[in-house]
Amino acid sequence: MTPFRHWFLATLAASVVSAEQVQKSCLELPDSAAAHKEAVKDLFVTSYEAYQKYAWGHDDLLPVSESYSDGRNGWGASIADAMSTMLIMNLTEWFEQAVNYTADVDFTISNTSDTVSLFETTIRYVGGFISAYELSEKKYPVLIEKAQDLADQMVYAWVGEQSIPYGFMNFTTHQPTVATSNIAEAGTLTLEWNRLSEYTGNSTYQELAEKSVQHIINSSVPLPGMPAQGINPKTGNPVGGYVTWGGGSDSYFEYLIKYARLTNTDDNSYADAWLTAVDTSMKTLLRTSDVGNWLYLADYDDDKNIRHVGSHLACFYGGNWILGGKLASNDTMVNIGLQLTDACWNTYASTATGIGPEAFAYASNDGNYTGGAGPDPGQFAFYNAHGFYITSSDYILRPEVLESNFYAWRVTGDTKYLDNAASALSSFQDFLPTTVAYTGLNDVNDQGSTQIDDMESFWFAEVLKYLYLTFDDPTHISLDDYVFNTESHPFKAPAAKDTYGSVSPQPVPWQPFSPESTSTAPLPLVSSIPALL
Known part of the structure; x- marks a missing residue:
């Protein structure tokens, strides 16, 4: 990175926690929003009543078999994940029941033989308890006590002087599972542990x-600002050179910009790292499909090849770029975030059920390499109609497309995002009901698909919360007042500082990648610098 570019990004980072407003002022909801909001609440009530009847105290309801599973150590993950949504939906009696249950759980001992995931336990339990504590006006200190019980066990994941924690812990022996980790597991703790x-x-x-x-930020990287997905906690060194905004890396990037905003820190390194990753992504990873001109973020593999792949999990990036772009007063980032969101929504709009798949791929003007086989004849026909093809057809109640759609609505006020949310709600009502509650599908492109017998706790924490807030009063849980953790638990943010110098590049059009472009081609972010001089 040239000294000038480094200066520019550092200056922009200093403006990230300025008084820039995120949400569009005076958002108005159509009359239909109230009915949609109540319909989402009905989904929550039906789901939680089934959980209470068939799985109370366990982690997940199995709604097809009317049973339960304990994949999160048997502490009641659905209860922890549901509490912040209960408060937002004003389900106060259930919330008090959840607090009473939580108060009696011993979180220093796993109720299963499984080791404890540092990442999952932090985002679901610790994050859920802290958010519920704040949203309930700090009336229930036991929630902080229980979050601390968990963290006091998880600190053993850092061994000796190691900067990177191991990903899994045995709470009984205080011994971590010695294995490689990834930057999402190691880099998605700051919001919760700061609070x-x-x-x-x-x-x-x-x-x-x-x-x-900080270790990840300052590590050697395959691309500027973009660490490899894998990391060795013992050595602190990267494992391989795979770069992605998808699983294994996703929430590391997500938290960089969110931590800068949540803390209003004078340390610009978090915002600078996020801006550098976005800067690099605009130059290296952005691709438009050669059918439909949909905009995606590609992966970059160990052999330095671009992989034209996407996933439901990665579709958080639209909302993340929208948020970060508003904080940085950069319309180019916001506009790209909106295009990424639209492309992810297209994966919903294109299937037989109106619900997006777990993974997909596409072709661009630099090819259709995915690291595996290209599309078969059926996939090729689907691609020619929709600008992507399905590589993994299941839906496990993931929230990311609706998450980005929520950000797009709150920032632009464009009612097409309300229409998107209403369409998803209708699809959920049509295709996800089972014997009790709701569950996932094995094939989103088959209206007669078999169902997946699991209702993950993030159905309560994320899917139904983002849908509900999309139709709710926009001043409720405003993006100017709250920062969401990666499990959609909102934390109250301090008032944005107004003491930083503000850099506001003029928006410029993003130019699609062409094989003839060189590594020195100006980026959309940086090409606007002359307007500042």
């Missing part, structure tokens, strides 16, 4: 989380 330090007065949690992220 835990604030409420307990113990800075250790924040220091450990920040130490891990």
Whole structure:
């Protein structure tokens, strides 16, 4: 990176927590929104009543077999994940029941033989408890006590002087599972552990989380600002050179910009790292499909090849770029985020059920390489009609497309995003009901698809919350007042600072990648610099 570009990004990073407003002012909902909001609440009530009857105290309801599973150590993950949504939906009696249950759980011991995931336990339990504590006006300190019980066990994931924690812990022996990790697991702790330090007065949690992220920020990278997906906690070195905004990396990038906003920190390294990743992605990873001109973020593999692949999980990136672009007063980033969101929504609009698949692929003007076989004849026909083809057809109740759609609505006020949410709601009502509650599908492109017998806790935490808030009063849980963790638990953010110098590049059109472009081609972000001089 040239010194000038480094200066520009650092200056832009300093403006990220300025007083720039994220949400569009004076958003108005159509009359239909109220009925849609109530319909989403009905989905929650039906689902939770079934959970109470068939799976109370366990992690997930199995709605087809009317049973339960304990994939998150048997502490009641659905209860932890549902609490913040209950408060947002004003289901106060259920919330108090959930608090009473949580108060009696011993979180220092796993109720299953499984090891404890540092990442999943942080985003679901710790994040869920802290968010519920805040949303309930801090009336239930036991929620912070239980979050601290968990964190006090998880600190053993950092061994000796290692900066990177191991991903899994045995709570009984305090021994981690010695194995490689990834930057999402190691880099998605800052929001929750910062808040835990604030409420307990113990800075250790924040220091450990920040130490891990700072190590990743300053590590050697395959692309500027974009660390490899894998990492070795023992050595701190990257494992391989695979770069993606998808699973294994996703929430590391997500939290960089969110942590800068949540803390209003004077340390610009978090925002700078996010801006550098976006800068690199605009230059190296953005691709338009050669059918439909849909905009995607490609992967970059160990052999330095572009893989034209996408996933439901990665579709958070639209909302993340919209949020970060607003914080940085950069319309180019916002507009790209909106295009990414539209492309992800197209994966819903194109299937027989109106629900998007787990994974997909596409072709661009530099080919259709995915690291595996190209599309078969059936996929090729689907691609020619829709600008992507399905590589994994299941839907496991993921939220990311609706998450980005929510950000797009709150930032633009364009009612097409309300129409998208209403369409998804209708599809859920038509295709996800089972014997009790709702569940996933094995094939979103088959209206007669068999169902997946699992209702993950993030159905309560994320899917139904993002849908509900899309139809809710826009001043409720405003994006100017709250920062969502990656499990959609909102944390109250301080008032944005107005003491930073503001850099506001003029929006410029993003130019699609062409095979003839060189590594020195100007980026959309940087090409606007002359307007600042």
